[in-house]
Amino acid sequence: MNDVAGVNSERLKSVIERIERLEDEKKGIASDIKDVYTEAKSVGYDAKIIREIIRIRKMEQTERMEQDELVQVYMHALGMIA
Amino acid sequence: MNDVAGVNSERLKSVIERIERLEDEKKGIASDIKDVYTEAKSVGYDAKIIREIIRIRKMEQTERMEQDELVQVYMHALGMIA
Amino acid sequence: MNDVAGVNSERLKSVIERIERLEDEKKGIASDIKDVYTEAKSVGYDAKIIREIIRIRKMEQTERMEQDELVQVYMHALGMIA
Amino acid sequence: MNDVAGVNSERLKSVIERIERLEDEKKGIASDIKDVYTEAKSVGYDAKIIREIIRIRKMEQTERMEQDELVQVYMHALGMIA
DNA sequence: GATGCGCTTTAAATGC
DNA sequence: GCATTTAAAGCGCATC
Numbered sequence: 001m002n003d004v005a006g007v008n009s010e011r012l013k014s015v016i017e018r019i020e021r022l023e024d025e026k027k028g029i030a031s032d033i034k035d036v037y038t039e040a041k042s043v044g045y046d047a048k049i050i051r052e053i054i055r056i057r058k059m060e061q062t063e064r065m066e067q068d069e070l071v072q073v074y075m076h077a078l079g080m081i082a
Numbered sequence: 083m084n085d086v087a088g089v090n091s092e093r094l095k096s097v098i099e100r101i102e103r104l105e106d107e108k109k110g111i112a113s114d115i116k117d118v119y120t121e122a123k124s125v126g127y128d129a130k131i132i133r134e135i136i137r138i139r140k141m142e143q144t145e146r147m148e149q150d151e152l153v154q155v156y157m158h159a160l161g162m163i164a
Numbered sequence: 165m166n167d168v169a170g171v172n173s174e175r176l177k178s179v180i181e182r183i184e185r186l187e188d189e190k191k192g193i194a195s196d197i198k199d200v201y202t203e204a205k206s207v208g209y210d211a212k213i214i215r216e217i218i219r220i221r222k223m224e225q226t227e228r229m230e231q232d233e234l235v236q237v238y239m240h241a242l243g244m245i246a
Numbered sequence: 247m248n249d250v251a252g253v254n255s256e257r258l259k260s261v262i263e264r265i266e267r268l269e270d271e272k273k274g275i276a277s278d279i280k281d282v283y284t285e286a287k288s289v290g291y292d293a294k295i296i297r298e299i300i301r302i303r304k305m306e307q308t309e310r311m312e313q314d315e316l317v318q319v320y321m322h323a324l325g326m327i328a
Numbered sequence: 329g330a331t332g333c334g335c336t337t338t339a340a341a342t343g344c
Numbered sequence: 345g346c347a348t349t350t351a352a353a354g355c356g357c358a359t360c
Contacts, residue, residue, distance in 0.1 A: 019115055019119070054098060
């Protein structure tokens with residue numbers, strides 16, 4: 001009954017509002033991250049160094065995951081797993 | 083006592099971990115947003131159009147805020163507010 | 165003398181053609197890469213594994229570079245280098 | 247003789263290195279393209295507009311190719327070509 | 329303290 | 345449909 005031109009406008013509205021709410025949350029967190037950097041800088045840490053460390057840690061983590069994946073793919077290729 | 087080369091390593095660790103945690107949260111929300119789009123698509127909505135609508139609504143909101151700001155400026159100029 | 169509406173059309177043409185030529189080259193190399201994958205597949209290698217290995221090797225290389233950079237940035241922060 | 251678990255490791259190595267080399271070349275060209283854009287910007291051109299022009303030219307080219315193809319189809323249908 | 333600039337990140341488009 | 349590739353946005357940084 002709330003259809004307009006064949007689309008359920010209530011449902012569409014809900015979808016859009018959910019996305020908007022999530023995007024707001026995301027923005028809020030991004031802002032929190034910025035605050036942490038600002039605070040860190042204010043107590044004498046170098047933001048550049050912090051960013052670099054975080055980047056390396058992330059890469060190490062990713063690499064570990066990728067290597068696990070590679071093992072899976074090898075085992076699959078060798079018929080050791082389905 | 084946990085200083086290494088003049089930097090408090092405990093505190094640095096805390097900073098880094100806080101940022102990492104926040105980035106994880108951010109990533110989680112980004113993933114939630116993607117899920118909503120996927121779900122919307124599955125019930126027949128066009129993601130591209132939804133994005134466009136959200137973009138327009140965001141712009142309208144920005145405009146509204148800018149107009150409010152302008153009103154403040156005028157009111158201030160007229161001595162109606164401090 | 166070859167200006168149209170204030171822009172040197174000869175020069176603009178040259179810029180555009182240079183970019184187009186480079187993009188063609190890039191496309192050609194992308195195609196070569198695809199060929200290597202196809203050939204590898206034809207002799208029994210699994211493309212997925214190859215991609216994964218290359219990704220890991222790239223990451224290891226990047227990580228090494230980033231760590232060098234981090235060292236630089238520390239040394240700079242500690243006044244050991246300009 | 248250089249087989250490990252049934253895969254010829256020499257050959258695999260060669261495949262991987264060929265791909266890596268090609269990817270490096272590709273990256274180099276991408277970097278060249280960026281340089282051309284930078285240079286264009288420095289003499290006053292708008293990168294965004296240049297991109298748009300290139301996009302349009304590419305589309306026209308595609309259209310032309312599609313038309314050629316159509317001509318082929320017609321000629322074939324008319325028995326003018328094999 | 330403002331502005332521009334490059335770079336990183338994020339969004340969108342394309343191709344397999 | 346997914347992964348890659350490309351375009352756009354946002355952000356920090358440096359400079360004036």
